[in-house]
Amino acid sequence: MAAKSRQFPDEMDDNADDIGMSDADLEALMSGADAPSPGKTIDVEKLEPGERIEGNVIDVRAGEVLVELDGKHHGLIEEEEFEEDEELPLPGTRIKASVIRYDAAKDMVLLSVGKARKEVFWDDLRPGSLLEARVTGTNKGGLDLDIKGVRAFMPISQIDIKRIEDATPFVGKKFRVEVTQVDKADQNLVVSRRAILEKQALELKGNALARLSEGEVLKGTVVKTN
Template identity: 25%
Template structure:
């Protein structure tokens, strides 16, 4: 035998040894797993098994190489509804509560496993945006309660589609709750809007779900289009207008008029024919504006007013910032509380709903800013202030924009309530 042959035989032997080692590693792991499988389990793991028996308040499961699992005590009580439905031989998934108890069995939780599996599915459904048909189980003043895989979720009233939103005159909360209660035990088509497994938060939405017919109608609508339709509903935050068959749009209270609107029902009634401009389209949600078709009083006031002018206006509201007043030209301004010294002094001098004389301290129509100085009642001697240059660094409350003034509405109080 030559040197080459000897070398080849030695190489073959080495190759064989390596192959044997490679085969032996998984074989050793397999044997180790068989002899001591529980070292590979840890608390919190999800594990599959087969129901072996149901004895009293215990369920035993075959976990294969991991031995026998048991569900009992508190975990049995937590999952008793599910336990009633399972039979010997059924496949089940459970969560490891204790790897090995005093009897050498793996303690399991069906409830925790079910929740973890459910939250995983919920996350996938949220990401996919899939529509679900789920039954309403309860209601309250804020919306509807819906369950999915045993987890309670919430559908806020604000996330109902236009057709289902309770149309209650004056926004009476008791009547809204009564209307919402009519959905209990009825199915709704919803999507998952928001989740947080840690806090058990599951929020549903009915918005954004539209039939193919509605989608085709929406596709024909364009932002800036002007529509004419019938008022189909009046709520505290605006009015619903029929855009087309089976399609409504919402004109928010802030889009009804350039003037302050406290109650949409004072301006409109169901059945009124109105024109509105489409200002936004989001899925099947169409936002409308009626005031967009009217002259902007701020633009019209450019030539009417200037700083230092003496003007009359109606005191609309009193709030912690001062007096919100409506001038005859249709623009709003704020007489800041610093003009009076205190809210108590304001209420001594001013009554909501009555007219007073003001002097324009700041007028920036391009920024919708109007600041007023209070001078007194019409017919009384007044003491106008000498105009000064507008200070850009002046405190914000003295130059609140109309929108900022109106945004304080929840804090405002009528004079008669003081």
């Protein structure tokens, strides 16, 4: 019985020609000769969109990352799936991704790392978690923020310790925030900057009081009288 030939994306055939790689070389690479098999066979036809999967990177070229899934099947991740300033993973890297779909004609599982990262991000979120955020805009109740590609909301009362009337000057700024509410089902994330500022103020006050000694004379300025 003749061996079944493996079909590859047209783009990969073009890329192989560009770097002088023969069809035989590409077939050997896809066969898993350069990467260890994870050991568990995957029924690619039963994979569901959004299902999380792991594999070993076996090649990176022309903006595509080729991943060995089980020694028999392979996945493909487009460069656009990675952050703009992020380096593509090196061969041998173990990577987590989400299934987009299985392309039976090309015998290739199309994968997304962005979806997998968001799933992990939501799974790890807890009230009190500290995150870096970027303000993307304002709304009627406060600020819209971006945190690792996920939209978050900050009530205007949680922007600063002092009262904020106009939140527009904060657009484009980056700062650390504390998670106050998490609802993964509704993709609802509420954060606070004020909570962090209040903790910092208390810490500074505590440090200042700790440096005082009994009988020490201090100078001060009256800021308010009753």
